[in-house]
Amino acid sequence: MEVMSNYIRMASLAWAAILLGACASVESARAPDANVHKLKSFYVVRVPEDERGIEKLIAARLEKMGLAASSGDADRPAEPVDAIVTYQDRWMWDITMYMIKLSVQLHDPQSGAVIARAEATRPSLQRKSPQGMVEEVLGELFK
Amino acid sequence: MNGMMQHVKSIAALAALLSLGACATASKPEAMVAPVTIPVNKIAADVVISVSGGKDTSSMGASQISNAAFAQALQESIEKAGLFTSVKSDGARYSLTGFIGKVDQPMMGFSMTVKMEVTYTLKDTQSNATVWTKDINSEYTAKASAAFAGVERLRLANEGAARENIRLALTDLAGATL
Numbered sequence: 001m002e003v004m005s006n007y008i009r010m011a012s013l014a015w016a017a018i019l020l021g022a023c024a025s026v027e028s029a030r031a032p033d034a035n036v037h038k039l040k041s042f043y044v045v046r047v048p049e050d051e052r053g054i055e056k057l058i059a060a061r062l063e064k065m066g067l068a069a070s071s072g073d074a075d076r077p078a079e080p081v082d083a084i085v086t087y088q089d090r091w092m093w094d095i096t097m098y099m100i101k102l103s104v105q106l107h108d109p110q111s112g113a114v115i116a117r118a119e120a121t122r123p124s125l126q127r128k129s130p131q132g133m134v135e136e137v138l139g140e141l142f143k
Numbered sequence: 144m145n146g147m148m149q150h151v152k153s154i155a156a157l158a159a160l161l162s163l164g165a166c167a168t169a170s171k172p173e174a175m176v177a178p179v180t181i182p183v184n185k186i187a188a189d190v191v192i193s194v195s196g197g198k199d200t201s202s203m204g205a206s207q208i209s210n211a212a213f214a215q216a217l218q219e220s221i222e223k224a225g226l227f228t229s230v231k232s233d234g235a236r237y238s239l240t241g242f243i244g245k246v247d248q249p250m251m252g253f254s255m256t257v258k259m260e261v262t263y264t265l266k267d268t269q270s271n272a273t274v275w276t277k278d279i280n281s282e283y284t285a286k287a288s289a290a291f292a293g294v295e296r297l298r299l300a301n302e303g304a305a306r307e308n309i310r311l312a313l314t315d316l317a318g319a320t321l
Contacts, residue, residue: 113262113278114244
């Protein structure tokens with residue numbers, strides 16, 4: 001039993017070391033024929049588990065980029081928009097909690113299909129604030 | 144002393160296991176081929192397939208699904224099901240594109256669930272009209288018992304989510320009126 005718990009402890013440490021030492025990356029992709037630059041209004045759907053207000057950070061950053069944006073818990077906005085935004089945030093602990101990965105998708109409001117996506121991964125030593133992660137991912141999405 | 148020996152043995156065993164299984168491997172096309180039961184030659188024409196939005200796997204990163212692997216799995220699933228008369232590399236009557244819009248993976252865990260979203264579009268290459276489009280969501284959980292190494296469980300979860308996604312897409316496409 002003690003040997004087993006040693007295995008688990010060492011495996012956790014090794015996995016943590018890999019996560020801490022990996023390289024930062026940012027990447028994006030767009031559906032064929034998608035033009036994200038013609039999109040002017042957005043609605044960000046809050047992830048039910050997200051209690052850090054990432055949806056508000058995304059909406060605020062979109063507004064700072066000169067675009068109209070709102071956010072909320074509902075799957076659909078009250079007013080029509082050009083695109084619906086979804087996201088997944090992943091967090092790790094290393095002295096403090098930090099966002100290790102943020103993925104953002106733009107959906108067509110009619111079909112629900114993903115038309116573009118971007119994501120950034122930043123291990124502990126290259127961590128950024130949630131605002132910094134949002135800025136990086138949206139910059140990549142609209143580049 | 145006995146405890147110390149156990150500790151050293153644990154470290155040695157773990158080092159061996161890590162060296163054998165820590166590197167991420169890409170999702171395999173053959174493991175993503177979907178079992179679909181539909182009428183043979185349901186669509187009496189040929190098709191060309193292209194996939195975008197996938198990612199390549201780096202040995203130190205997480206297992207990913209590449210465009211080429213997903214396209215190959217999609218092609219083999221279509222051929223196995225006999226949905227079209229044939230799959231060509233170009234010059235076909237229909238063009239089927241798949242855009243991998245989301246592959247939501249856990250960072251770690253015993254059971255690993257991958258959620259996947261792919262948008263499929265079938266176009267008539269003669270008229271350039273979209274004749275069918277569908278956004279498909281799927282997920283698959285690789286349980287702790289599926290593999291010892293986390294990178295292996297993640298690959299299995301990727302492959303399961305992709306297999307289910309292709310199965311749902313082809314089942315829907317088989318029922319569509321073109």
